[in-house]
Amino acid sequence: MNNKIAILGYGLEGQDAEKYFKNLGDEVTVLDKKFDENYLKNLNDFNIIVRSPGVYRYLPEIVKAEENGVKITSSLKIFFDNCPGNIIGVTGTKGKGTTSTLIYEILKNAGKDVYLVGNIGKPYLELLSKLTKNSFVIMELSSFQLIDLTKSPHIAVVLNITLDHMDWHKSKEEYVEAKKNILSYQSPDDFAILNEEYETPKSFVEAAKGKTVFFSKTKLEQKYKENLLLRGEHNLENIAAAVAAAKIVGINEGTILETVRSFKGLEHRLELVDTIEGIAFYNDSFATGPQPTIAAMNSFTDPETLILGGSDKGLDYQELMREIEKKENIKNLILIGDVGNKITDILKGYAFQGSVINMGHSSMEEIVKKAFEITPRGGIVILSPAAASFDMFKDYKDRGNQFKKSVFKLRDLPV
Numbered sequence: 159m160n161n162k163i164a165i166l167g168y169g170l171e172g173q174d175a176e177k178y179f180k181n182l183g184d185e186v187t188v189l190d191k192k193f194d195e196n197y198l199k200n201l202n203d204f205n206i207i208v209r210s211p212g213v214y215r216y217l218p219e220i221v222k223a224e225e226n227g228v229k230i231t232s233s234l235k236i237f238f239d240n241c242p243g244n245i246i247g248v249t250g251t252k253g254k255g256t257t258s259t260l261i262y263e264i265l266k267n268a269g270k271d272v273y274l275v276g277n278i279g280k281p282y283l284e285l286l287s288k289l290t291k292n293s294f295v296i297m298e299l300s301s302f303q304l305i306d307l308t309k310s311p312h313i314a315v316v317l318n319i320t321l322d323h324m325d326w327h328k329s330k331e332e333y334v335e336a337k338k339n340i341l342s343y344q345s346p347d348d349f350a351i352l353n354e355e356y357e358t359p360k361s362f363v364e365a366a367k368g369k370t371v372f373f374s375k376t377k378l379e380q381k382y383k384e385n386l387l388l389r390g391e392h393n394l395e396n397i398a399a400a401v402a403a404a405k406i407v408g409i410n411e412g413t414i415l416e417t418v419r420s421f422k423g424l425e426h427r428l429e430l431v432d433t434i435e436g437i438a439f440y441n442d443s444f445a446t447g448p449q450p451t452i453a454a455m456n457s458f459t460d461p462e463t464l465i466l467g468g469s470d471k472g473l474d475y476q477e478l479m480r481e482i483e484k485k486e487n488i489k490n491l492i493l494i495g496d497v498g499n500k501i502t503d504i505l506k507g508y509a510f511q512g513s514v515i516n517m518g519h520s521s522m523e524e525i526v527k528k529a530f531e532i533t534p535r536g537g538i539v540i541l542s543p544a545a546a547s548f549d550m551f552k553d554y555k556d557r558g559n560q561f562k563k564s565v566f567k568l569r570d571l572p573v
């Protein structure tokens with residue numbers, strides 16, 4: 159008998175699940191809030207509900223359907239049940255994408271049959287037919303995906319964990335417990351790689367059933383800190399985690415070191431765009447909150463012009479302002495978007511010595527030109543907004559791409 163499948167949410171995972179179940183001959187219905195505000199009203203009509211990550215697991219309608227005998231699953235759970243290869247999962251509040259990609263690059267350079275899947279790679283389920291017991295699957299795992307996971311990866315990597323997504327989770331405890339699922343179901347033959355510099359991931363050792371490996375940027379061997387293209391003190395944590403995972407897999411140190419030194423990082427994450435007349439331009443558009451912006455601006459000692467602001471999602475900017483006040487090398491702040499006005503007001507309470515220019519909703523081309531004019535030669539310009547992008551751009555990628563285009567256009571300016 160064919161199953162009646164409801165797919166909740168029609169993003170990339172939902173589309174992946176739709177193909178998977180249609181290939182099995184099941185009857186598939188896609189339910190998404192974008193198509194119907196009352197998309198959850200008839201969940202009892204289905205045998206199986208496949209939840210996409212953005213749909214909260216414990217919505218009353220989903221819980222009620224489960225009580226009535228409907229099976230609740232996700233693309234991730236299906237993948238874990240059917241994957242014949244070795245899964246390396248990476249979670250944390252920040253750094254998941256960079257760490258996952260670096261592990262992937264190391265294993266690829268070592269000649270492994272390796273796949274990067276999920277938010278920054280390929281969809282899970284369409285890969286299943288290609289995998290063997292010798293395959294390695296590297297996946298970035300969010301709390302949205304982990305919240306109801308009942309299997310854990312062979313190697314679980316846990317980076318820093320700070321508060322995030324409190325608009326989705328009902329409590330801090332639920333968020334942390336969701337993250338913990340990455341290792342809660344491991345066997346004694348599995349590995350948990352934990353960041354020992356932070357209390358929360360360090361405390362996960364109590365739930366770990368496999369072998370535990372601790373890492374930290376302070377204990378990272380010096381050779382992995384030298385001659386790097388990847389900038390930022392915070393990225394040393396990501397390198398340390400990737401090195402630990404690669405060593406467990408058995409990759410030789412020469413391959414690990416060569417890959418780490420040649421790794422440029424991910425697009426829109428402290429990405430070097432160009433150096434024009436001695437001024438280096440960095441695109442850190444992925445920084446949609448204060449913490450990654452603090453990490454970005456602390457990655458340099460050169461004179462800095464920092465482009466800040468965007469759409470307001472109710473974040474607290476006091477800590478960011480305290481850090482800016484302490485940083486003598488920050489010479490200029492260019493404030494943009496709705497948050498620009500908010501930061502202008504907050505700055506009145508701080509003794510920032512540099513110049514502050516509020517450019518509101520100016521075009522990115524005008525913003526970049528102004529940054530180029532006011533930044534001393536030998537300095538750097540960082541777009542690290544600490545805010546969402548939706549007041550001026552489609553998303554953080556659009557913002558970053560417009561920044562890069564505007565930087566490249568500077569080369570056409572008359573000297």
